[in-house]
Amino acid sequence: xxxxxxxxxxPILDExxxxxxxVRPGEPLPDFDLVTTxxxxxxxxxxxxxxxxxxxxxxxxxxxxxTAIPILRELHDDYRDRIEFLTIYDGEESPGDRYPExxxxxxxxRHARALLARDRIPWPVAVDGIQGTFKTAMGARPxxxxxxxxxxxxxxxxxxxxxxxxxxxxxxxxADPARASEEPTRPSVASRLGIEAAGT
Numbered sequence: 001x002x003x004x005x006x007x008x009x010x011p012i013l014d015e016x017x018x019x020x021x022x023v024r025p026g027e028p029l030p031d032f033d034l035v036t037t038x039x040x041x042x043x044x045x046x047x048x049x050x051x052x053x054x055x056x057x058x059x060x061x062x063x064x065x066x067t068a069i070p071i072l073r074e075l076h077d078d079y080r081d082r083i084e085f086l087t088i089y090d091g092e093e094s095p096g097d098r099y100p101e102x103x104x105x106x107x108x109x110r111h112a113r114a115l116l117a118r119d120r121i122p123w124p125v126a127v128d129g130i131q132g133t134f135k136t137a138m139g140a141r142p143x144x145x146x147x148x149x150x151x152x153x154x155x156x157x158x159x160x161x162x163x164x165x166x167x168x169x170x171x172x173x174x175a176d177p178a179r180a181s182e183e184p185t186r187p188s189v190a191s192r193l194g195i196e197a198a199g200t
Contacts (some may be wrong), residue, residue: 022139025155029055029148030137034088034126035105037113038120042086042126044152052173053084053148056160058125058138060115062093064142068160069119076123077168082174083147085123089115090135093142105130 023030033043047053056072058065069087076085089112095101102108105127112127128134138146145166147156156173158166171180 001090005178016167016182022141023137023146023154025157027154029053029152031133032126032134032137034128035109036129036133037089037109040107040124042044042124043070047084047086048148048152050150051082051084052150052155052177053086053146054079054170055138055146055148056085056087057090057128057135057138057142057144058087058115059089059091059093061095061099061112062142064093064161065115066119068143069121071120071160071163073120073122074116074163078167079170079174080123083170087121087125088134088140089125089127089134090140091128102130147173 011033029044029048031044033041054072056068058069072085089108091108092111094097099111099114100107102111108130109127112125114128115121116125143160143162145158146154147158147169149155153154155177155184156169158169
């Protein structure tokens, strides 16, 4: 069985931010066309034309998601008129008896609806395909967020568990989007918060 970690363990925070796979700032957001929890659809073309997008991956069995979504709800209250929020349901991080690994898309959709209800998510939740195609294209990690500008370009990677850093980054982006690419895109959360990794 894979080892599970506390989502706030500093080495795990740094591991996610220093991950070298997937899309990077300056690259276009990959195309997507996904079903939402209300059986609507969302596409890349639906976002970014008027307001930037904050993209988040989650699952109902992810400790990181359980920690991040309340932070994002507070930010949504402050930024919903300036930034679009979208969560992608990407499968089970810690499957169990109640929420096993989805065998079908309907299973995955049912789990996504449970997440929406449990965490009272006020923005759209879309469901990645059963093979996790969009997650693979993004190189998604449990605690990363992507900030996408109106041109469809990824401008920042942010850490969902760093509430202070995340709020500051969104405020600076809204004040001056052109400077977003000048900021560090994958800073060390552990060092920024003054936390020392275990064993150091």
